[in-house]
Amino acid sequence: MQEFRFEVDDHGGSTVLVDGYPQSYVSLTDPELLVFGYMQHLAAVADSLPAGPLAVTHVGGAAMTLPRYVQHTRPGSPQIVLEPDAALTEAVRHELPLPRGHRIRVRPQRGREGVAALKDSSAGAVVVDAFADSQVPADLTSAEWFADVARVLLPGGVLVMNTADEPDHRHVARVHAGLARHLPHTAAIAEVDIWKRRRFGNLVLVGSSQPLPLDAVVRSVAKGAFPSTVREGAELTRALGSGRPFTDADAVPSPPPPTPPDVWRIR
Template sequence: MATHGNRRATVFARTISGNATFEPDPGHDRAWTVTVDGVPQSYVDLADPAHLAFEYVRRLATILRLARAPGVPMKILHLGGGGLTLPRWVAATRPGSHQTVVELDPLLLAAVARTLPWPPEIGIEIADARTFVDTQAFAGATPEAYAGTGGYDAIVVDVFQGSAMPESVAGTSFAHAAARLLRPGGVLAMNLTDVRPPAHSRIQAATLRTAFADVALIAPPGMLRGRKLGNVVLAASAICNTLPVSRIARSVAWDREPARVWHGEELTTFLGGARARLDGFP
């Protein structure tokens, strides 16, 4: 349908952290860009949930596509809500999936509910991401008792304070807690921002390696050539070769913007001795 003359108005909302803006896309009748404090956070197309406009969201979706056979329902924990773009995509492409979205800001969720209502099968928890994970992961008395009790097929970590990932989900103790919530063969997908040279990404990959046997790092070549700020996506599994670089490389090739993937020994070389971020894991 043509959208010339689209008169939808921009929506403004107050959140706990600041201000959110819902900007209509003139090229799509029911699509909006959600910006929080000037940082574009989500793009939601209510008419086509499979339309993923942001590059990093397509990377995260690629990891979820690889996690299980096509169309098979999944149990997914999303840390960070925003406009719920990825949960909407999962609901559309994997009907019957059990999804829980953890979002700290109830005012942002209320604004999203008014402007961009989500499918009722997506569950919402208003909570701090780290607190939620720790509460589930450490429910048992011993490591043997609570290992894998969450049974999630995938955990998506997309938590931000402004344009940066908070320290609460960036350290080794969080990585170990998240690993406990995954079923055998489950995957963790993490979005973060970095600048060139990507020192933060190297540290974060090294941190995940303390809890996961297999880690891959996906980054747009433009960021490595000097783009000021870019999104880096990490994929991790407790089982080696769950995410071989060949599968990821073939899968990201479908995107209109290519990505570079580091995995295995190539990732070890890329990390260059970067050390994990320790934060009190017992």
């Protein structure tokens, strides 16, 4: 079972730490305050989609930072959160209550099983931000997984996935290959140091069956606090390198993060 705790800062925001690693930051008074770079990147993609309520399935919940953001920026959005750690969900509900009038439904399910139970063409976006033992689970990296996500998405819907890798990007290259097989219009967002292969870190992958609204994503990412770049097409393939898609038979979790949590591996 994962261990978690809440740390409140001087501004009234709360960081949720899971197994000693910061997983979520929530400000109950300002849901648009996103302090983690990868969370800003996830939100940039959500913001680029057509205005109005958005049906979102979140794989991984923690403190539900992005569901709160979507509810605030797109009131009335029907959202499903697949979070297998029921104890964490209960603690979050107690310490950081969800806003009134929300349409966020939390299901105590793992991502693979939860998505498999969803109807075809039922989500405008699927957001994957799921870590177990501080790693993306293997079953959320395979080509078969991405095929099921593609089934669930509406035409033009997007998959947005937070993953993490070593500076060589070998793991994420294989994840991207599986994603591109089923959602061929792809992009990735990461901080500049990560693209330069200087350190371990997060990359956000984006995929769709139709062309992505990348101009809007680029503008939003450019406003972020962390210097970051959006890459697509041949530029993205060069940046990641080639990779053979993972399958359910050979998929492995993403590499573990540095230990202790406040130390980054730097090349």
